[in-house]
Amino acid sequence: MAYQFITIPVQGMTCASCVATIEKQIKKIDGVKEVSANLALENVSISYDSDKTSPPEFIEGILRAGYKTPLASSNNKTSSVLFEEVNKRNLLQVWIGAIPVVIFGMFFHDFRPGQYLSFILAIFLMAFPGRYIFKKAWHQLKILTPAMESLVALSTLTALIFSAFTLFIPAMHNGHLWFETPAMIIAFIMTGKYLEEKAKRQSAASLQKLKDIQPTKAKVIRNGKEIELDVSDVQLNDRVLVRAYEVIPVDGKILIGSSHINESSITGEPMPRFKTKGDEVYAGSICQEGALTLLVNKEPSETVLSSIISAVTHALSSKAPAQRLADRIAGVFVPVVLVISLISFAAWMIFQKDGQFTMALTAMVNVLIIACPCALGLATPTALVAAIGKAALNGILFRDGETLEKTATTSLVAFDKTGTLTLGKPEVKDHYVIPENLAELPQWIPVFCAMEKASHHPLAEYVVNYLQQLFPPNEQLAIDHQVEIIPGKGVIYRNLDQVFRLGSLQWLQKEQIEISEEMDKIIEDWLKRAYTLVVFSVNKKAVMILAAGDTLRPDASSCVNALKKQGISSIMLTGDHEVSARVMAQKAGITTVFAECLPADKRKILEDYSSKGQTVLMIGDGINDAEALAYAHISATLGNSTSLALDLSGITLTHGKLLHLPLSIHLARFTRKIIHQNLVWAFVYNVLCIPIAAGVLFPFTGQLLNPMIAAAAMSISSIMVVSNSLRIKKLNLQI
Incomplete structure (x- = not known):
């Protein structure tokens, strides 16, 4: 059974008893699952079965209780x-x-x-x-x-x-x-x-400020003519025209034009981003020059800004x-x-002898008034209204008031590594080529690039881009069906009397590939930095090596340090290997590391901390974190995480900044006080x-x-x- 949700403005609520009265009246209606009246926002939110009841019945219940409500949302501001x-x-x-x-x-x-x-x-x-x-x-x-x-x-x-x-x-x-x-x-x-x-x-x-960011009108091109419509009437695949200094009314892709876009209201980034044909833009951001024609790719009710407003409401x-x-x-x-x-x-009346009626009446009136x-x-x-609204304007979305109250009690934060503490985007950090092979390398690079593409390894795209920028190839090879892929190890390609290999250091060592003394020293140094190594060999001799690695988020160490000042401990939970995990943890300032964890292992670790009386906040970004996020007392995620992580999250950091996590705890503690x-x-x-x-x-x-x-x-x-x-x-x- 699918329940629907509606929020109805109510005029005339003055005290907690008014809240109880309205909730009591609406709960009497068959088909109502939950009802919550909010005195501060002057509204009532209702979850109901649309097969059994409808909004007109709720409006009738509000009026029956002696309160007023605008019949149309467009009249709210006027009322x-x-x-x-x-x-x-x-x-x-x-x-x-x-x-x-x-x-x-x-x-x-x-x-x-x-x-x-x-x-x-x-x-x-x-x-x-x-x-x-x-x-x-x-x-x-x-x-x-x-x-x-x-x-x-x-x-x-x-x-x-x-x-x-x-x-x-x-x-x-x-x-x-x-x-x-x-x-x-x-x-x-x-x-x-x-x-x-x-x-x-x-x-x-604060909530009204969020709503005010969203334009109410959009210029749409239909049948070759420019017409102005309410944003709610804009449809998917419409073409919307946005001129310089105008607020973008929809989420869409740029079809024509380019401009610097101020997305601070959505991403929190103060510097405008240059965007051109094919780039995504968001409702609520500002076109700073030129004119853009956009292809609408989201319903107006499903834009990023609308989702934020809906979450706050x-x-x-x-x-x-x-x-x-x-x-x-x-x-x-x-x-x-x-x-x-x-x-x-x-x-x-009983105990006072002189003027008892006047004094009795005074006492009765006083009690009625002063209560x-x-x-x-x-x-x-x-x-809660002030706190949740302020949080939303600063890129922090709390799922509900209960989450905000729980966040104030946080004593331990468990970080996922890849994509949370790190950017989750591996990049090639460095390379080394055997000097005597430099002359032959340009003819080998197209082969290595084709082998990487055929491998479909997660690092392949980054390695190919790096190699092509370093040594621009003269030709593109298509050898997909001629390579031998060794799952989890590497790729082999045989061409006449030459055998090309690329893959992990461990695999090539088992293949008895010759590694020079100088390359061996460099490998030792890179392993200490927890880099992932890709070794390239020709005919049993290593000719080049690349070091790839993830990058710690710029504010990761500041986040951990801020949590420490708040009296909160930090741990890392990751499926990555021990050396890489500890290197990243050390950079972030985390001393307790649990590496090579499966999803179930992460949950067991949180269970152990919870049994010791810790209030655990888990922050993660992927499917492998879902079990731990669901178990933790409070769950948090960054705005660019997977949809499953976002669904499970009690706190969403929409600007993608880790430093907003201690800010959310600071705000929650102040609000609780x-x-x-x-x-x-x-x-x-x-x-x-x-x-x-x-x-x-x-x-x-x-x-x-x-x-x-x-x-x-x-x-x-x-x-x-x-x-x-x-x-x-x-x-x-x-x-």
């Missing part, structure tokens, strides 16, 4: 802008109305006209600027899922109704009027939410373990607060403030907390959590 403008307008209205109420309540509380005006203004504030609070509270109560709005609505209505009775019933004229309480509660709540929304948008700005839609814990707590938080508020009211599920709900997602700070603050705030709001300090101070202060404290707690998460955006990702 967001309108939402912000409404907030600004409402904020102005609420403060213009609230300030006179506070002045009358605090300084002219016996001024009768002021009392009536305060009543009218309080009604106005609740019915117009603050009406969304009461509408949402009503929806929440209808489906029996109370959230923050329910607490605010209940507390403000209680204060308003009590004050109205006191104002209009003569027998209660001596009672306290609380009109300033609902007025200031609404003012503080709306101000806090406005600032919180701005901060949340900043934390999600999917990562943000998942829940980290810390978030799942916070959501479970939030699911029972509001009902518990309601019970505590009623207990507070009852306790004051803050918002901070709890924002603690983890705002940090921010999440812990946020959660501790959210828990401590509620644990301390709810008893204070209920009046636990009254025996020592002789006063109850002012409800306006409670409202301000609740707003500030959420703003502090989001502001703390924004520190991630300012983190310097440099080693």
Whole structure:
């Protein structure tokens, strides 16, 4: 059964209880496998069986829960802008109305006209600027899922109704009027939410930056005419025209033209690359001169940039373990607060003799207002949104929030050698020719090149290119059917009275090929450098030798050194022979080497380290690493790895830089610290403030907390959590 995945924007989520409400409603729909609402991104991601349900049912569930969603993704940006403008307008209205109420309540509380005006203004504030609070509270109560709005609505209505009775019933004229309480509660709540929304948008700005790289329009040549289309309407094999300084809208090959291409948004390389006919170009890169005609070779939804955006969006839609814990707590938080508020009211009514009703009401209102599920709900997602977005902009893709949390605990990194620590592209490093054979070598080179081509050895292409550049041949020989290939050893070619051999040193030694004393010294030196040797002989005498080897990545040693500074050990796992592995490991700064490993051996080694309490991160690039990547606690790979390695990877370093691995761990650790700070603050705030709001300090101070202060404290707690998460955006990702 194939499940489909969709992300729907949701407007109106304000706290962790809202998240629980939306998830509860959508989980009721038959065919839904998984649902994850994200408070920071204001969306809900759903995995579902398309044979049983469809997006319209999800939209209906969101509306039924009392929230809004744009019906078309094209309206998302407009809706967001309108939402912000409404907030600004409402904020102005609420403060213009609230300030006179506070002045009358605090300084002219016996001024009768002021009392009536305060009543009218309080009604106005609740019915117009603050009406969304009461509408949402009503929806929440209808489906029996109370959230923050329910607490605010209940507390403000209680204060308003009590004050109205006191104002209009003569027998209660001596009672306290609380009109300033609902007025200031609404003012503080709306101000806090406005600032919180701005901060949340900043934390999600990195994802928007990625989306902004992708052009929305493309110039397509069809039937000889240039037309402008939405990028989503471009088809495979279309011809797309890109002019100087324009952003390339699609992935494709250059058919006509050449230009320097700035690919920094995709590869991270600051220097533009010169590309011409036949070269690949990527959506999001910039054509810096001239004009190009491209042949589209990928659907717009499958470009490299689209894949990165999709991976980031999917990562943000998942829940980290810390978030799942916070959501479970939030699911029972509001009902518990309601019970505590009623207990507070009852306790004051029973144990307080003088003015017990006013004090009981104050305590109940304080508890309802000061309790803050918002901070709890924002603690983890705002940090993850900021971290995953920042990572993506720096060439690091985390598969999900859980991977990011695990990465922070890394204690050991296991490196594959070929293609990970090294470039994975062997090259000929040096050559040596017997001096007395130099004159004859030009006539032998075409033979050796033809033998190499016939061998189909992995090094053949590199050896042939090197020989042809060194000794340009006068002719090309075709001797494929005349050579004898000795698998794993070399090639023999017989021509009249001459016998040509090329292959490994060990094989030619067994064939009793004569090697000069000078060549023997050079061979000894090259073997110490872990080079792979190719020996060429004519009639039982070695005439030339080539040294080939892989190249260590430029940042490999810096990566290992940075990991060491982070307190992380490094080991190498490779199928290569011992000498070559140890030479490369020494260059990289790795002291623990496991060579000549089969895929199963790599897994067993990781199992052993894991059993000793190590949290293992494996970084590899090929099929032979798949078993180890699947077993490791965290898996990582470079962006140019095989598709299987990419599928198994929890972290993808899209710019192909090893130094981004310690950067990802640094970011993960900092993010974990921010999440812990946020959660501790959210828990401590509620644990301390709810008893204070209920009046636990009254025996020592002789006063109850002012409800306006409670409202301000609740707003500030959420703003502090989001502001703390924004520190991630300012983190310097440099080693």
